Amino acid sequence: MAASANSVIGNPIVGLAKSSPSSSAFLGARIHLRGERSGRSASASPSSALAVSCAMSGNIAAVEAEKNGKPGLGPRPDSFGRFGRFGGKYVPETLMYALFELEEAFRALSKDEDFQKELDGILRDYVGRESPLYFAERLTEHYRRSNGEGPHIYLKREDLNHTGAHKINNAVAQALLAKRLGKKRIIAETGAGQHGVATATVCARFGLECIVYMGAQDMERQALNVFRMRLLGAEVRGVHSGTATLKDATSEAIRDWVTNVETTHYILGSVAGPHPYPMLVREFHAVIGKETRKQALEKWGGKPDVLVACVGGGSNAMGLFHEFVDDTDVRLVGVEAAGFGLDSGKHAATLTKGEVGVLHGAMSYLLQDDDGQIIEPHSISAGLDYPGVGPEHSYLKDIGRAEYFSVTDEQALEGFFTVGSIAFKRLSRLEGIIPALETSHALAYLEELCPTLPDGAKVVLNCSGRGDKDVHTAIKHLQL
Amino acid sequence: MAGVVPKISFPSSPARISGFASPRRPTCKFTSLSRSTLSRASLSVRRASSASTISDTFSRLKEQGKVALIPFITAGDPDLSTTSEALKILDSSGSDLIELGVPYSDPLADGPVIQAAATRALENGTNFDGVISMLREVIPQLSCPISLFTYYNPILKRGVEKFMSTIEEVGVRGLVVPDVPLEENESLRKEAIKHNIELVLLSTPTTPPERMKEIARASEGFIYLVATVGVTGARASVNLEVQSLLQEIKEATPKPVAVGFGISKPEHVKQVAGWGADGVIVGSAFVKLLGEVKSSDEGLKQLETFTRSLKAALP
Numbered sequence: 001m002a003a004s005a006n007s008v009i010g011n012p013i014v015g016l017a018k019s020s021p022s023s024s025a026f027l028g029a030r031i032h033l034r035g036e037r038s039g040r041s042a043s044a045s046p047s048s049a050l051a052v053s054c055a056m057s058g059n060i061a062a063v064e065a066e067k068n069g070k071p072g073l074g075p076r077p078d079s080f081g082r083f084g085r086f087g088g089k090y091v092p093e094t095l096m097y098a099l100f101e102l103e104e105a106f107r108a109l110s111k112d113e114d115f116q117k118e119l120d121g122i123l124r125d126y127v128g129r130e131s132p133l134y135f136a137e138r139l140t141e142h143y144r145r146s147n148g149e150g151p152h153i154y155l156k157r158e159d160l161n162h163t164g165a166h167k168i169n170n171a172v173a174q175a176l177l178a179k180r181l182g183k184k185r186i187i188a189e190t191g192a193g194q195h196g197v198a199t200a201t202v203c204a205r206f207g208l209e210c211i212v213y214m215g216a217q218d219m220e221r222q223a224l225n226v227f228r229m230r231l232l233g234a235e236v237r238g239v240h241s242g243t244a245t246l247k248d249a250t251s252e253a254i255r256d257w258v259t260n261v262e263t264t265h266y267i268l269g270s271v272a273g274p275h276p277y278p279m280l281v282r283e284f285h286a287v288i289g290k291e292t293r294k295q296a297l298e299k300w301g302g303k304p305d306v307l308v309a310c311v312g313g314g315s316n317a318m319g320l321f322h323e324f325v326d327d328t329d330v331r332l333v334g335v336e337a338a339g340f341g342l343d344s345g346k347h348a349a350t351l352t353k354g355e356v357g358v359l360h361g362a363m364s365y366l367l368q369d370d371d372g373q374i375i376e377p378h379s380i381s382a383g384l385d386y387p388g389v390g391p392e393h394s395y396l397k398d399i400g401r402a403e404y405f406s407v408t409d410e411q412a413l414e415g416f417f418t419v420g421s422i423a424f425k426r427l428s429r430l431e432g433i434i435p436a437l438e439t440s441h442a443l444a445y446l447e448e449l450c451p452t453l454p455d456g457a458k459v460v461l462n463c464s465g466r467g468d469k470d471v472h473t474a475i476k477h478l479q480l
Numbered sequence: 481m482a483g484v485v486p487k488i489s490f491p492s493s494p495a496r497i498s499g500f501a502s503p504r505r506p507t508c509k510f511t512s513l514s515r516s517t518l519s520r521a522s523l524s525v526r527r528a529s530s531a532s533t534i535s536d537t538f539s540r541l542k543e544q545g546k547v548a549l550i551p552f553i554t555a556g557d558p559d560l561s562t563t564s565e566a567l568k569i570l571d572s573s574g575s576d577l578i579e580l581g582v583p584y585s586d587p588l589a590d591g592p593v594i595q596a597a598a599t600r601a602l603e604n605g606t607n608f609d610g611v612i613s614m615l616r617e618v619i620p621q622l623s624c625p626i627s628l629f630t631y632y633n634p635i636l637k638r639g640v641e642k643f644m645s646t647i648e649e650v651g652v653r654g655l656v657v658p659d660v661p662l663e664e665n666e667s668l669r670k671e672a673i674k675h676n677i678e679l680v681l682l683s684t685p686t687t688p689p690e691r692m693k694e695i696a697r698a699s700e701g702f703i704y705l706v707a708t709v710g711v712t713g714a715r716a717s718v719n720l721e722v723q724s725l726l727q728e729i730k731e732a733t734p735k736p737v738a739v740g741f742g743i744s745k746p747e748h749v750k751q752v753a754g755w756g757a758d759g760v761i762v763g764s765a766f767v768k769l770l771g772e773v774k775s776s777d778e779g780l781k782q783l784e785t786f787t788r789s790l791k792a793a794l795p
Contacts (some may be wrong), residue, residue, distance in 0.1 A: 015750065053550055090659045090664055091659055092589045092659060092661075093658075093684045093686075093687060094706065094710070095682075096661050096687070096691075098686070144625050163485065241599065242585060242599070247586065251587075255588060255589075255590075258589065259710035260709075260711070261686060261709060286498060297741060298742075322706065356636075357633045357636050358632045358636060361659070366633075371607040371608055372584075372633045372634035372636065373584065373585040373602065373634070374586050386702060420485045
């Protein structure tokens with residue numbers, strides 16, 4: 001089945017053409033009591049039909065992986081919403097039906113041609129896809145070694161999307177999904193404000209009521225985005241509880257959803273949260289990877305060798321990686337925020353320093369203290385300042401499929417300039433592109449990565465957002 | 481047997497002779513012992529032999545034609561010693577079961593009052609070990625069973641098995657974990673059963689009827705019927721849906737049903753009892769009394785008055 005690169009729900013998920021017998025399964029017929037549960041077997045699951053359909057798409061991947069000589073990864077996620085041991089649905093009972101409804105709607109829409117067409121049209125004409133795969137000539141030259149060898153660096157320009165980041169891919173698709181569900185009220189959480197802006201944007205575009213929860217501390221450091229959201233008609237509610245940052249905004253959004261679940265859809269901004277969100281958000285961002293495959297083929301007749309992306313919750317990274325997870329010859333590199341340094345206790349390097357636990361509905365790595373309390377992370381970039389990470393990233397790390405590193409505030413600022421500021425600064429100076437501070441983390445990692453890569457290695461870095469929102473921070477930290 | 485002997489379930493945890501005055505029902509300690517020695521016996525035998533499990537508490541009340549009063553307070557707000565006093569007062573003023581909340585940094589199911597209580601408790605250094613020490617001392621002095629209310633991550637941090645054995649050892653009888661739905665609770669249920677902890681499950685107004693029945697079948701101790709679509713916090717009136725939800729659950733199971741979330745006044749309590757609830761849970765109203773008054777003494781006094789007024793409204 002020919003799926004255009006713009007088609008978000010690309011290849012059909014085989015088996016979803018079945019009607020939803022899972023509904024009876026969810027409603028209780030097959031939930032196992034003590035002693036009956038037999039783990040992950042498809043036949044024992046509460047949503048046995050879903051298990052079959054999920055397993056089919058997963059099995060295709062597994063079979064292909066086998067062909068490549070590597071063990072199959074299994075369905076991602078499985079019918080229980082798990083990626084290996086990660087994921088799941090750890091939420092109050094009040095939300096369980098809404099999650100089930102959401103998953104059903106998603107599966108139905110993924111085989112709905114009208115929905116696909118409508119979404120593709122919006123992605124093309126409103127968001128501005130496809131985003132270019134840009135050969136960063138001067139950045140490549142910067143990393144060229146004295147013997148003339150070095151990798152070729154390409155930037156996937158998600159910063160060129162409407163609203164200036166990758167976040168809109170997911171926001172647009174979920175807004176359409178919400179309309180199909182008949183929900184008129186939208187809520188969202190936001191850290192840097194990009195997801196909040198994307199959500200406010202799509203709500204304006206689709207005539208939906210929009211409420212965005214943002215940590216009071218974040219509102220201060222991303223004032224431009226707060227203004228944009230309000231200008232777009234959204235109500236921005238400052239969250240003062242806990243640490244007043246992204247994790248608290250997420251908790252508050254979940255509480256709002258628990259209270260208003262019947263009228264409200266929660267547009268979660270990353271591949272975190274309870275199932276089906278990690279899957280949903282990944283699928284809606286998977287267009288990034290799909291386009292990259294096509295563009296790489298066009299540009300150099302091959303695949304990328306290394307994919308690099310910054311990781312906060314993990315949405316832009318999953319969006320780029322997903323298409324290539326089963327291409328085991330493609331390296332997947334995620335870069336987290338090391339804040340003041342990994343040993344400082346003030347960072348957001350969840351995959352490096354975290355432990356497995358449950359946060360905001362999913363089992364995943366997270367930053368917690370000895371008592372199991374969630375601790376406040378730190379990063380100069382609000383979008384990476386989350387003490388958790390999407391469960392699929394936890395899984396990819398555990399099985400060794402993806403590698404995760406981290407970069408300090410200082411290094412990111414460097415990157416910012418280069419690309420944004422050091423990395424931020426570097427990119428600005430070398431390519432005339434001002435990247436977001438989040439993206440700058442990925443850019444900063446190129447310093448470590450490039451010297452190790454063979455000549456001609458093709459690196460695709462997800463330029464997940466633009467840095468206009470960060471100039472005030474840059475001004476504070478950098479002497480220009 | 482002289483003095484108060486806390487449960488000696490495990491050879492590894494030394495019996496602690498605390499030297500307190502005998503509890504109101506010294507028999508409960510004996511039955512605890514016999515219960516622990518029968519720990520590998522069948523469930524029904526274990527339950528029948530104890531008067532102080534949650535199930536047995538409800539059975540007794542039912543025989544007496546009474547409805548259980550179940551207060552909830554947050555451990556450590558304003559501090560653990562006030563909590564200890566509060567537990568004793570709640571017990572002696574007519575509570576039949578007490579839910580004790582373990583403070584957590586990200587309480588998704590809680591409204592502003594209980595959130596604030598958790599924050600205050602955490603800020604003053606309350607942690608799980610502290611709560612356990614406090615319970616080790618106070619549970620022997622209580623006549624009604626204690627159930628813990630905690631989110632999942634603190635349980636995972638310790639390991640489910642270790643958590644269960646720890647709370648069993650100090651005499652906790654029940655557990656409610658609001659962010660673990662039926663699909664995810666396998667390991668909790670397994671360990672709870674092994675450690676004689678009754679794992680109480682929640683059903684809500686958004687739970688479809690068939691699922692509600694499954695939850696009812698799987699829940700132990702009682703079924704926690706959440707009265708509102710929302711988080712904890714006092715409401716002006718009780719959701720009228722509760723009446724029909726109660727009926728539906730009771731058609732499906734003979735297990736006791738207690739209603740909670742939003743209930744804050746004697747009138748509410750009376751209304752819910754009139755609809756057929758076997759128990760009524762009151763949380764935020766109690767938490768406010770303890771956490772938002774000028775002095776602990778003041779709070780504790782008001783606690784006693786409030787508890788009695790709620791008890792008086794119940795059969």
